[in-house]
Amino acid sequence: MVAFDEMTGGEGGLRAAYGELDRWLKEAPPEMLALRRSQAELFFRRIGITFAVYGDEESTERLIPFDIIPRVLTKPEWTKLEAGLRQRVTALNMFLADVYGPKECLKAGIIPPDLVYRNACYQMQMVDFQVPHGIYCHIAGIDIVRVDADTFYVLEDNARTPSGVSYMMENREVMLRLFPELFATHRVAPVDNYPDQLLATLRSVAPRTASSDPTICLLTPGQYNSAFYEHSFLADKLGVELVEGSDLLVKDDVVYMRTTQGPKRVDVIYRRIDDDFIDPLVFRSDSVLGVPGIIGAYKAGNVTLANAVGTGVSDDKAVYSYMPEIVKFFTGEEPILKNVPTYRCREREANAYVLDNLEKLVVKEVNGSGGYGMLVGPHASKQQIETFRKKLKAQPEGFIAQPTLALSTCPTFVASGVAPRHVDLRPYVLSGANGISCVPGGLTRVALKEGSLVVNSSQGGGTKDTWVLDA
Amino acid sequence: MLSRTADSLYWVSRYVERAEYLARILDATTRLTNLPSAYGGAGTEWQSAVATAGCEETFAKAYGEANERNVCDFLSFNPDNPTSIRNCFALARSNARAVRTALTSEMWDALNGAWLELQRFERKRMDREEFARFLDWVKNVSLTFDGSAYRTMLRDDGYWFSRLGVNVERADNTARILDVKYHVLLPETEQVGGSLDYFQWTTMLREVSALTAYHWVYRQAVKPVLIADLLILNRRMPRSLASCYENISRFLDQIGDAYNRHGPAQRQARKTLTNLANTPIEAVLQRGLHEFIEDFITENNRLGHVIVEQYL
Numbered sequence: 001m002v003a004f005d006e007m008t009g010g011e012g013g014l015r016a017a018y019g020e021l022d023r024w025l026k027e028a029p030p031e032m033l034a035l036r037r038s039q040a041e042l043f044f045r046r047i048g049i050t051f052a053v054y055g056d057e058e059s060t061e062r063l064i065p066f067d068i069i070p071r072v073l074t075k076p077e078w079t080k081l082e083a084g085l086r087q088r089v090t091a092l093n094m095f096l097a098d099v100y101g102p103k104e105c106l107k108a109g110i111i112p113p114d115l116v117y118r119n120a121c122y123q124m125q126m127v128d129f130q131v132p133h134g135i136y137c138h139i140a141g142i143d144i145v146r147v148d149a150d151t152f153y154v155l156e157d158n159a160r161t162p163s164g165v166s167y168m169m170e171n172r173e174v175m176l177r178l179f180p181e182l183f184a185t186h187r188v189a190p191v192d193n194y195p196d197q198l199l200a201t202l203r204s205v206a207p208r209t210a211s212s213d214p215t216i217c218l219l220t221p222g223q224y225n226s227a228f229y230e231h232s233f234l235a236d237k238l239g240v241e242l243v244e245g246s247d248l249l250v251k252d253d254v255v256y257m258r259t260t261q262g263p264k265r266v267d268v269i270y271r272r273i274d275d276d277f278i279d280p281l282v283f284r285s286d287s288v289l290g291v292p293g294i295i296g297a298y299k300a301g302n303v304t305l306a307n308a309v310g311t312g313v314s315d316d317k318a319v320y321s322y323m324p325e326i327v328k329f330f331t332g333e334e335p336i337l338k339n340v341p342t343y344r345c346r347e348r349e350a351n352a353y354v355l356d357n358l359e360k361l362v363v364k365e366v367n368g369s370g371g372y373g374m375l376v377g378p379h380a381s382k383q384q385i386e387t388f389r390k391k392l393k394a395q396p397e398g399f400i401a402q403p404t405l406a407l408s409t410c411p412t413f414v415a416s417g418v419a420p421r422h423v424d425l426r427p428y429v430l431s432g433a434n435g436i437s438c439v440p441g442g443l444t445r446v447a448l449k450e451g452s453l454v455v456n457s458s459q460g461g462g463t464k465d466t467w468v469l470d471a
Numbered sequence: 472m473l474s475r476t477a478d479s480l481y482w483v484s485r486y487v488e489r490a491e492y493l494a495r496i497l498d499a500t501t502r503l504t505n506l507p508s509a510y511g512g513a514g515t516e517w518q519s520a521v522a523t524a525g526c527e528e529t530f531a532k533a534y535g536e537a538n539e540r541n542v543c544d545f546l547s548f549n550p551d552n553p554t555s556i557r558n559c560f561a562l563a564r565s566n567a568r569a570v571r572t573a574l575t576s577e578m579w580d581a582l583n584g585a586w587l588e589l590q591r592f593e594r595k596r597m598d599r600e601e602f603a604r605f606l607d608w609v610k611n612v613s614l615t616f617d618g619s620a621y622r623t624m625l626r627d628d629g630y631w632f633s634r635l636g637v638n639v640e641r642a643d644n645t646a647r648i649l650d651v652k653y654h655v656l657l658p659e660t661e662q663v664g665g666s667l668d669y670f671q672w673t674t675m676l677r678e679v680s681a682l683t684a685y686h687w688v689y690r691q692a693v694k695p696v697l698i699a700d701l702l703i704l705n706r707r708m709p710r711s712l713a714s715c716y717e718n719i720s721r722f723l724d725q726i727g728d729a730y731n732r733h734g735p736a737q738r739q740a741r742k743t744l745t746n747l748a749n750t751p752i753e754a755v756l757q758r759g760l761h762e763f764i765e766d767f768i769t770e771n772n773r774l775g776h777v778i779v780e781q782y783l
Contacts, residue, residue, distance in 0.1 A: 222569070223565070223568050223569045228568075232571040232572050235572055236571075236572040241472075241473050241476075242570075242572055243473060243475075244475065244569075246475070247473050247474070247475050257473060258473065258474045258475070259472060259473055259474055260472050260473075260474055260477045260628060260632075260726075260730070260782040260783070261730050261732075
């Protein structure tokens with residue numbers, strides 16, 4: 001399986017977008033690249049991105065590795081991607097409004113009802129509740145993979161509390177400092193207006209009870225959360241208070257923050273706490289991270305939660321497989337972005353195919369995440385395959401299967417020099433009352449091990465700056 | 472601002488200030504015990520250091536004898552002593568991290584750097600020379616942090632709460648030294664006097680880094696009544712009770728002005744300040760130094776509670 005290389009496009013070629021970068025890489029001595037890489041590391045350490053991963057007791061600090069060679073997308077590529085993202089997120093929001101409202105898509109048979117009703121993320125609390133301005137998923141992080149010059153697949157819709165956007169911004173910041181000469185020869189679309197767009201989005205969805213200058217805060221689980229750095233980074237850039245559950249209180253269905261000048265009313269909460277933990281009165285009663293009564297205030301229409309409660313029902317693996325139909329049903333358009341072809345084992349024919357081709361496919365548990373309960377056929381032993389065969393026969397509706405994808409590669413500076421490594425892309429899409437916005441690019445994650453397709457930072461993945469060329 | 476943010480800023484400063492104070496106590500005590508026995512005290516210097524640090528009970532539980540090794544270890548590194556230097560830095564950093572955005576990057580650098588560097592000092596293997604270097608380093612961390620706050624913070628409530636922490640802690644520390652050692656300042660002991668007390672006195676001055684200041688202010692030999700004056704009433708001396716209260720009162724007034732509301736905290740601070748300003752040292756001694764200090768400590772604690780109630 002030969003992967004598409006975004007610089008060469010294949011053997012010996014050179015794609016136009018990478019022309020300048022290729023020339024620069026050829027001229028740049030390896031010592032210079034190594035030096036810049038260590039400078040970049042120093043920069044990340046200094047601003048404190050490291051402390052996201054080390055606890056107070058142990059000082060073992062770990063950086064998410066940063067690769068100094070940018071990933072380049074052309075404007076036409078981005079334009080198409082962006083249109084696809086807008087369409088996808090529009091459909092996600094319409095789907096959520098529908099499953100918690102009139103349920104037209106279930107009546108029309110677009111998706112089997114049990115996938116919605118029996119979904120652990122489907123929140124009964126949200127049924128027939130009008131969320132402010134009708135928007136559920138204000139911040140989405142759509143994972144995209146590329147397989148050839150023209151084909152981008154959506155790998156996953158992250159509609160709950162997607163993270164990583166601080167890396168997108170800090171990566172650009174460090175590139176601007178270390179390689180000003182590259183920015184002189186490339187016209188790169190900026191990403192540093194993301195916080196402004198996010199703030200505008202959050203302001204636009206304030207409840208109608210709020211003043212014209214709504215009070216916004218960012219709710220974090222606290223400093224022991226692995227994404228705490230990002231939470232404080234965003235709060236700082238947004239110029240809003242970073243609050244923990246204990247900083248908020250609810251009185252008569254209104255949310256207040258405890259300030260040095262007494263309680264101050266809060267209108268919009270960008271929450272980075274999962275549904276399960278947000279209100280011990282409604283969800284997990286043992287949660288000490290959340291705010292008792294916040295759901296009551298939410299349902300009384302006195303506060304907006306971004307994202308809304310219950311968005312998880314739209315980014316589950318089984319629902320994912322129906323996204324092309326969902327997009328078509330709600331937007332009336334053909335999906336611009338494709339799904340990775342997915343076999344739903346609940347369908348008899350599909351399951352027969354999967355059972356015959358287990359050694360070629362990736363099989364995933366519908367409710368699994370984080371790589372658990374997964375079979376990677378090409379890398380699995382005979383025994384593992386047989387175990388899955390039994391599971392699939394016993395409970396086919398619990399699984400989906402996908403072909404093993406050849407993710408595209410990008411030139412990456414590794415120990416042996418500059419070499420191709422597999423990448424994915426997570427653009428961040430914002431939905432507010434004033435429409436959808438999306439800064440050009442997103443977070444590129446790269447699998448630093450040769451041949452590896454796993455881009456997760458927990459398994460040796462790194463990140464790259466992502467450039468959308470403006471010409 | 473969020474109450475939790477103000478609270479953390481207040482405590483970050485208190486913990487850093489306390490770490491420096493502990494380093495000063497250890498430094499001064501080491502000097503005192505280094506003297507030939509003819510000049511030294513009753514051999515209770517280390518016990519007195521623990522008392523000055525205000526943790527006699529926890530110490531007694533953890534160690535038997537109050538000797539140099541035990542006390543230095545206890546006050547510097549012991550993880551079970553909630554206010555060891557190590558724990559002061561740990562708590563300061565943890566508070567700082569929780570309110571990262573309220574700190575300037577310079578302040579964060581100072582604390583984060585200190586925490587990382589602290590791991591390099593090995594608790595068990597420290598000889599006197601290395602320990603002296605450690606104490607110097609602690610004082611430097613405090614100076615760097617304090618300087619960063621002074622030079623980089625916006626002058627708004629965040630700054631004022633952070634400065635309040637420094638000054639409440641300072642007042643508490645100076646009062647504690649006086650509380651433990653008041654007896655060497657009593658007029659009677661002056662007559663008994665002699666070289667023994669002289670070095671006790673200079674140790675006190677060293678603990679609040681005021682030995683040189685003393686000479687500049689009074690231009691005469693070290694006398695207990697003047698030490699008491701310097702540590703309690705002299706507003707030129709940054710660690711005196713009067714100077715601390717001048718600052719506390721000013722920062723509370725600035726907060727009150729900004730919030731358009733003055734409350735019990737402002738009144739309590741003003742009351743203590745007035746009391747310090749209107750009592751000459753002779754009157755303090757007449758009334759009884761120990762009683763005066765005990766009253767002060769009670770009032771200072773009350774202020775701490777009132778600040779918490781009013782703002783945090």
